[in-house]
Amino acid sequence: MKHYILLFLTSLLFISCGKETTSNRTKVNFGSDWTFTKDSTALNWEKVQLPHTAQVEPLIVNNQWQGDCWYQKKFDHPKTDDKVFLYFEGVMHEAWVWVNGELMTHHKGGYLPFTVDITDIVLPHDNTIIVKVNNQDNPQIPPGKTLKTLDFNYYGGIYRNVYLIQTNKTYITDAVHANKVNSGGILVNFNTIAKEKASGSVKIHVKNEDDKSKKVKASITFKNGSEAISFTTNEVTMEPNSNASLSQSVEILNPKLWGIENPNLYEVEVHLIADSKTIDSQTIQTGIRKAELKADGFYLNDEKVFINGTNRHQEYPYIGYALSDEANYRDAVKIKNAGFDFVRMSHYPQTESFMKACDELGLLVMNCISGWQFTGDEKFIENSYQEIRDLARRDRNHPSVVFWEVSLNESDMKEPYMKKANEILRGELPYANIYTAGWIDNPNYDLYIPARQHGKAPEYWNNYEKENRKIFIAEYGDWEYYAQNAGFNQTSYSNLKEEERTSRQLRAFGEKRLLQQAFNYQEAFNSNLKGKHTIGQANWLMFDYNRGYADDIESSGISDIFRIPKFAHYFYQSQRSPKVKLNEKLVSGPVIHIASYWNEKSPLDVTVFSNCEEVAFYVNDILISRQKPTISPFSNELPHPPFVFSIPKFEKGTLRAEGFINGKKVAEHSVKSANEPSKIVVSYDESTVKINPDFPDVVFVYATITDANGNLVSDATTEITFSIEGTDVELVGQNPFPAEAGMATILVRTTTFKKGIKIKATAKGLKEATLELKP
Template sequence: MLKAKSLFLLLIAATTGLTGFAQDGGRKIISLNDQWEFNKENGPVERVDLPHTWNDKDVLDDAPGYYRGLGIYKRKLKLDESVKGKAVFLVFNGVAQEAEVLVNGRSAAKHIGSYTRFIVPISAYLNYKDDVIEVRANNRFNEDIPPLTADFTFFGGLYRNVSLLIANPVHFSQKDHGSSGVFITTPQVSALAASVQVKSTIDNTLAAQKVQVITTIFDAKGSVVNKQTSAVTIHKNENKTIIQDIKSVQKPELWSPENPYLYRVVTQIVDVKTNAVIDQVANPLGFRWFRFDAAKGFFLNDKPLKIIGASRHQDYENRGNATPDALQIRDIELLKAMGGNFLRVAHYPQDPQILEACDRLGILASVEIPVVNTITETEAFTSNCLNMQTEMIRQHFNHPSVIIWAYMNEILLRLKFSNDKARQQVYFTHVRELAQKLDSLTRKLDPSRYTLLVNHGAWDIYNKVGLTKIPMIVGWNLYSGWYSGVPEDFGKFLDRHHKELPNTPFMVTEYGADADPRIRSFSPIRFDKSVEYGLKFNQVYLNAMLSRPFVAGGIAWNLADFNSETREETMPHINNKGLLTIGRQPKDTYFLYQAYLLGQPYLKITSAAWQDRTGIADSAALTSTQPVQIATNLKSAELFVNGKSLGIKDAVDHLIDWQVPFANGKNQLRVVSGDQNDQAEIHFQLQPFTFNDNRVPFKNINILLGAKRFYIDDQEHQVWIPGQPYKPGAWGWIGGEPYKGTNNRITYGSDKNILGTGNDPVYQTQQVNIKQFKFDVPDGEYDLALYFAELVGGETKEALAYNLDNNHKKEVEEQRVFDVSINGTAFLPKLNLAADFGYTTAVKKTTRITVQNGSGISIDFKPIAGKPLLNAIQLRKIY
């Protein structure tokens, strides 16, 4: 909704029960975010404020699925008598996904689609005494409403702001697909001069009236740049369009990411008789021109500009899509602070605050409708898609940040009719026809911007179906080295497009690798979910795109981690490809982008995010050597550890690594390059190389079996280290091999959701057919914990469609029964994890042990049926 220019605390607010009263040139905008009653269908009633979703909790639990159904919101509305005769509207910025609005029990409007504004005229339904608003929202699956399926959660609710708009009988039209009724274009722009066209649509609900439409352009200082007045007579019930051409804006200040200069266009309806402002709308204006070139990339204001940015989902940690304005705006501020210049608003239009922030901060943007993965071949589905595209364009038309309208994403990812090729060809024809309709509609509604259709990396099928020939720009979502292949395949794909489609501009609209911020590795490999693999992955992609002029740009997937209820993996229900966590804490990858993109000198200890570490002492030493990394755009830097220099090193692709000998306790790190510096404090728990080394006191140790990664339990502040084969005098496993699932893309461990724990990585790897685990600890009292989970079996779930080389085989369940004994005494006889606890369920068994006579601790695993296993083990010395 358009922002009000001033806020007043008026007496009427107390009598109406409405808060957030605002007035803007004859119209009043009043927030209706408070005092709602809500219940699910047949559920209990609760008081809620907006924004609100009913799925903020159930999408995170262990139960598959989440509530997709009816939610009912009710609110009283007491209006002053002075409102009679006015045009009164309810403005909904987002309701998921089918909405019916009732006023005093009468249906006033229905709307389809979760992600665009709709405006409901309610004057005819009001009694101006004890009015009641009811909104029936439903996020059920409906085959005629996109999105049908996607890698994000379809939250339900009134999850964006709702307001009351009170306007005079003559007002800017509220009938045009949720728009402001005023549309601004810049037919000509250069550094010397610019022209502006303002197209206004006006409605009149009462008697004929003579008015003036006055449009004024203000610069950023508030000075008038130009002004035009048009005299109009508007009759009762008439809808009239007025076009004003302003041709003489001299030497305009140009809008760009470096200088996001905004003018302000204020359009007023003025009563000729009284000279009073009847209605008023304000819009941003940015003078810029741009073009995409298939050989040379993107140009803004005739200057080449490499587009580098990120996509964004709108949900936030523990809030779902019901995200307050301030947190949404902060996302764009974080993107700007990263050095990004582009936001892909994906996979749906988002809150008006987002593009307003892009305008202010200088972030170019694309916006798209949620036609994702697949379509339904019905007239209703097509109609809904076309309406969504129209609403998106109309509502966001005036934002200078927007340069692209998009309409499909990976639409051939989930192929239908694979067993009926003739029928599949018919489906492909329908997909192509829908794409062509959306593209043609977009070009008609807005000839000034580019169209974009986004494909996944299946080159042949998108070309064969013809989807690379329809849009003005082709988008490719590429995950070489993650969902398929190796990172080095990425550059080959870019070159292929340039060779085979030399006249078609393109962008890399998605790329990324999961980086669970709790997982670190010194030998990162694909699918280990480590931050370190994410860093290497992004280095390869950035280098490839920046070195090829014909690549218009690259858009990282994603700005922040986001909810995807169907995902399992190390952090169930969360897609971890974000450069920020879902709570918007930066990962090492975010720092890498700053090193690549920021114009000013930059130096950052990325490893500082890993503040608590542990590791085994180097042989005969009182330190443990582990890597430390910094990100920089400087040539070289010097690292000091506890005041001692570890030398000067040159940056390679904006990163520098040192091998640091960490001492037990606090370690002060300081990196210096010229007048730039950064510092961090790392707390290190040194583990003895052997238990008889009294210089390193043993306290406790947490060990992952079958793993090559570290895991940071940020809830209990524990760090888990990879296991090792048994070393006399120390500890380790004897016998067996790391678990490897039936899914060939996983190099070790499982990606299943482990029930009953938030520490899934502790249970997702294991040593299978283990014979023994030993601790050669000295005599004393110890607490021992054994961790188990049966990873094979349970409910068969659909493999993620995104895993393009996913050779998923049916799991072969085996009966697994084994005895566990400790120092020769039975501890867990005839343990049967599947039968006793269930599949993929966290099992933790603890005991206290007295070690005496130099016996140490030996845990033995004796098979009865099948192969014994152990997922993790934990030992703590008591005294």
């Protein structure tokens, strides 16, 4: 009787809990009810949910945990004749998976998915999954470099989602698992794209693991809103234990093109049909867009675009890589809101939810394999080649991906490696609109992507003269200001700090140094625009992060590690045209920001970042001047140079800036001098994405110290204590935490979000504050 009850409850699980169901296919989020230990002999294992980090680290990670850890999950499964798979989105970075005591796979590589076929081992009840995970240094697994010499960290654990997938025995394969060149799963490609018509093909890889032959065909439907265009492939006879590829030419009239401002997407529904019945189906999301490298630049949908972007590491404070899908999506929103239309996935493949966000938000992507200043032995090279294959297969349908960085970043790649890496990518994607990128100026690559510091000051790459070659400045704004072009031996300069030069500025370092950082980025941006062969740029970088080799946070981000913007953030935001109108939830149109806290220490030359034609600037409602942008040798190429206003003397009160276009006021921003600290204001960041009600999520909560009137006290360092009330929720991070530039931050991690949460922030001498979050 007990087993019948378990089967019934498990059936309910498949019906209600994180499940995608289409025909005979179900996909269940398998992240709940795991146990975890670092000692496999321990009697009591900790209960955890996925995504999970093997160890919560301090804010500054100077001795990151490495070693073996173990995960276990027990589950029941309805008796079925179907195929059953476990799908792991990412495990860092070596994984052994046992099911019911049998070793099913040993996977190497921490940044891409793998699938485990458990069909022949799964039982109707009492199943046990055990996963051993190891993230110790391994020179054969890319990126291969030892953590103590690496410029980023690889945090251990099952840090991305796990799913249980059930299909018919005749089914559409997973592209990575199928491991077939230019095949596997669903592959969509449009080779002719115009406003009037787009034509291409859809390939569907099918396996028949039944003991009977099957006559199969596929129905394919492209959906965009109310529009639906359908196609049907020819029927193919599949013998038992065989595989086949179903191909279909497709043509869409007046396609809705995917672009930076209007990222139109199509849902592609594929139904596998046998004996007039749908036996399997999948839906993917893709876009139709035309990306071209031409003699005079980069074109998207036949319009020339200078690409303005950034770099991103997938790290959060404390929890490392174990971000929720929503947290990854929020990062993409922040990148778009900062004025960027491009992100380089430095220096490894990033999670599927972040890729999805780039598609939906209109962020162009440079997809990267794992690598940084390291080239290993033959086994390393073999694993790197496989990573190229897996990356192409996972991400080939993403319209956001315009460049494939099949290059070991800043590594001494040899000619055979570069040649083979490009051959592999082109074999997987043998299409005209596929472009490879490499940091070495080598003809195997379509695009040369040096970092700015790889060139000589002061010209850097402005005088690059190869007529048949385009360059993209893949990193700029940090290293050339940090070590004066000291080269790649960064560990030799790990303690170098030049306050008047470096772009590595924490928010705590104060107004003058944050302005210096913003000016560095402005100067480099302006310089990059002088290169006639430069098609775009990506600054280093979006968010502060931890490194394996350093005992401080790498602080060249235009936002800090808690995602709080620095002044440089607003410089970049101002470089987008005011004519651009994005989704109403995103920041676009006219913008203006005064880069000052306006206190006794503030510079009297006040910088205002704006994309307006004119700005009127007031001190305590007295007009200082109304002027056009300030043009100098460091701003004369910018789309929207900053405005600089000279104030005769400091007067406590209010700075106000009004932006005008065509003589009409279109934007306004004000900053008020703060009085004595009086109270705390608590807020949280959802960046247009609500907290997930059903699965684990993590959000930043900010406690801001203000005066009695609610003005930020920018030099406050008071220690703030956080507390929380609610179910399925916890605080993660240093607590109490001293305010940095007037703000203290903690992470709130939810398991589910079905009931309200109360977060309280208290500090000595300040009025406490409570934030209530309701589902």
